Amino acid sequence: MSVVRPKEVAFIGLGAMGYPMAGNLAKTVGKSLLVWNRSHEKATKHASEHGSTSVQNIEETCQAKVIFTCLPSSREFEELIFQIQDGLVPGTIIVDCTSGEPVATQRIAKALLERGTQLLDCPVSGGPGGAKAATLTAMLGGDPQAVLQVTPTVALFAKKIIHVGPVGSGHAIKAVNNILNVTHLMLASEGLLALKKMGVDPAKALETINNASGRSLQTEQRIPNCVLTRSFDYGFKLGLMNKDVGIAGRLLEEYFPEAVLLKAAQQLMLQAVETQGSDVDYTEVVKALEAKAGTQLVPNPRSRL
Structure with a gap:
């Protein structure tokens, strides 16, 4: 299975982990990777350093079929979903790399599924060094078919990918x-x-x-x-x-x-x-x-x- 086609991937949250993870995605996806960060300057810097495309309005990320998120907690993730949910296209897969709350993840996943959007939790281990070297371990929780669909793309920043169970399992x-x-x-x-x-x-x-x-x-x-x-x-x-x-x-x-x-x-x-x-x-x-x-x-x- 190939990596998700160009112009179909977005990455939200360019912190200590997200910035290099998105950088590794950009090595393959290039300008077709949309990046957004609360501080737009960081997204602009990412585009300059890694060849991604920075977007200023978070709603612009909804044009992607696969949206990666890497935020401080489930609270920020839920706020993000509230901002973009009306713009999400049925069939979109959101891959949340936040170290989040399993119960909150399951609740949000249920609400998104009613809109035709799959949520996978995909926390990672390996630290900033692993994020830069693309040697992270990814713990994917969620629908098996959706997991199969995103696995080649996750492999661009993770060396080991494990489908650990239903949604919320990865965060647990x-x-x-x-x-x-x-x-x-x-x-x-x-x-x-x-x-x-x-x-x-x-x-x-x-x-x-x-x-x-x-x-x-x-x-x-x-x-x-x-x-x-x-x-x-x-x-x-x-x-x-x-x-x-x-x-x-x-x-x-x-x-x-x-x-x-x-x-x-x-x-x-x-x-x-x-x-x-x-x-x-x-x-x-x-x-x-x-x-x-x-x-x-x-x-x-x-x-x-």
Whole structure:
């Protein structure tokens, strides 16, 4: 199956993830990719850098048969749908790459289907680096035929594409993925802080753990590259991670209220946002733990990371 034909694709939301994702679409679709952003200057910049076509009025994106969205939350996505719904042509497929609320996604999908529009949720994992390199993992939820139709186009920015189930499933999995992500980061940091206070070099501890059974993405990449270096520059805001953790928390409340560990992680995240703020990098959650421990995860100067 081929990529959606030219002049039939639009991308709404050119943030840290959306901008490079749309850039990878433009490598194939070119000027036939319509891009819109709340700040029109960013859409204009995208058109200049990637050869897409910027549109100033969001209603212009309705001429596309496939519309990708990548917004901060389901609230912004629902506001967007309210703006464009009257201009949507029956048969349009909207692919929402927002890390959204599964329940809201299902409700919006039902309303759109009554108008002849399919909604697929397609959150992605891999961060800004993966978005630039087109190596993201895409979690597609929705009608199987619609998923098949958009898969070749999604493949322009995602290396791994999984149809995870009915609409809303992708957003649910993304929320659980992200709470696991930050929980692994906090668990590893707590252990390393205890070792640091004992006198063990965090860099040496990581070197050992990363060659043993306790390793994870967080010990192999986030802590060495963002924490021990004190750069805290992965590129994903703490507030957005906390939003995803909250979505996962609501899933737990409904389907597994007896859960303990992930609920504790959710409370730690809330505390971190209170002390660090929402706009810092999500890896700065470690700073909140460091404050509790009274020390920092700084390696011995002679250690090699």
